[in-house]
Amino acid sequence: MIPLCIPEMGGNEWKYVKECIDTNWVSSVGSYVNLFEDRFSEYLKCEKAVVTMNGTAAIQLALVTLGIGNGDEVIVPSMTFISPVNAIKYVGAVPVFCDIRKDTFVMDENKIEELITEKTKAIMPVHIYGHPVYMDKVMELAKKYNLYVIEDATEALGSEYKGQMLGTIGHIGCFSFNGNKLITTGAGGMLVTNNNEYGERAKYLSTQTKTILENKAFYHEEVGYNFRMPNLLAAFGVAQLEQVEKYLKIKRENAEYYNEILKDVKGITLPVEMPWAKNCFWLYSILVEEDYPISRDELIKKLIDNKIEARPFFYPVHDMPPYKECRKGNMDITNEVASKGINLPSSVSLTKEQIEEVCKVIKGE
Ligand SMILES: Cc1ncc(COP(=O)(O)O)c(C=O)c1O
CATH class of the missing domain: 3.40.640.10 (Type I PLP-dependent aspartate aminotransferase-like (Major domain))
Structure with missing residues (x-):
């Protein structure tokens, strides 16, 4: 795995x-x-x-x-x-x-x-x-x-x-x-x-x-x-x-490698880094849009079947029993992103070959 x-x-x-x-x-x-x-x-x-x-x-x-x-x-x-x-x-x-x-x-x-x-x-x-x-x-x-x-x-x-x-x-x-x-x-x-x-x-x-x-x-x-x-x-x-800078460098390189391979995949939205931001890319995360051939949950299952651990985004807290009654704004984007998001393997020890393996499954190759 x-x-x-x-x-x-x-x-x-x-x-x-x-x-x-x-x-x-x-x-x-x-x-x-x-x-x-x-x-x-x-x-x-x-x-x-x-x-x-x-x-x-x-x-x-x-x-x-x-x-x-x-x-x-x-x-x-x-x-x-x-x-x-x-x-x-x-x-x-x-x-x-x-x-x-x-x-x-x-x-x-x-x-x-x-x-x-x-x-x-x-x-x-x-x-x-x-x-x-x-x-x-x-x-x-x-x-x-x-x-x-x-x-x-x-x-x-x-x-x-x-x-x-x-x-x-x-x-x-x-x-x-x-x-x-x-x-x-x-x-x-x-x-x-x-x-x-x-x-x-x-x-x-x-x-x-x-x-x-x-x-x-x-x-x-x-x-x-x-x-x-x-x-x-x-x-x-x-x-x-003592090793944090080394870890950050690797996380960035891995995110850039994911981006490079996945950039033209139809129906996949890649993570961004705003011009004013430096993202540590703790978990490399993508969105599976409607025009991707299979659903988000089907893609997670396919990744797991290929021995790749992937996780859906956090379930929205406003929709959980202890917090259902809390005041909130319009939650449309939260609900949309929560239903489309996947966290992909992001360990510091992740190899280039493993990133290629993950991307192959996403690209349906
Ligand atoms: C967004 C967020 N807040 C708070 C925590 C709480 O941290 P801990 O698990 O160390 O209590 C976590 C992670 O576990 C988290 O992801």
Whole structure:
């Protein structure tokens, strides 16, 4: 089977993890925790990074840090993995679904304003599959209506918007190091910000708001969370981050090779990269249009029959039982793209021959 997206481990992972085991620093305090946060903020050129146990926790932490809670509305796309929507729910806030653009698959910046009400507290752009949302418009609306912007950049590590790393444009950005992400720690996440106050507060909240008194007793001023990542995983993360540029280069080359072979296939829409964007091409994704000889689901079946793992786009969250009653805009593009999209194999270890094999099936050769 050619897998959809598996981790790549060719660097110092074992060396750093072994060092944690050898020195007994395996738990939530240790030099790799600090090092991972420092290296990550350096890489993104932002002020502060706070490591978490997964990307969902990072998003929840972002919401809590900004004081978003009961009854507050957060505008979010429906074409996303469910995680950011669930995180909104965890804090008692209410998701409001915004439609997406057909070209980039991400939140349509021109359909946000009509959803803003008195209750709106934040906009949560999700840079799905690696392409950025048009952030100028998002930030302009945030300023106009006094809203927070939390970027879900979990799928977009290394992507850029007008030369700035995604995740660092809004008030807070969130990343995931789940096994299928560009870099992995097995499970993990990171909250980033250019506002030191938010960064400090996020760290405090994520570590059970623990304050150590003079007599060494633990004292907690408010309700906190145990969202910490153990040193063992942070060590793994440091080793992965050392290879991020190499991974990004390979992902881009692979996307360009897919584009070259598939460019003239009738009925297949290829992914775009807007002139103001740098797409990390986390998952290379196509749309199967009506004039393609078979349906999207038939093509996925054909790929799987040929031992190629392919996946349909995310099912729209607004159409799932927990969120059916939520307020939303017109969801026509979301529904269309969700019914036409396929993620193709995108691992860093994917070979040119494997890309050719995938394309052969799509071209019906
Ligand atoms: C768009 C999106 N948001 C959030 C997450 C949550 O990350 P995690 O699985 O690390 O909790 C993921 C991925 O898993 C995701 O794809």
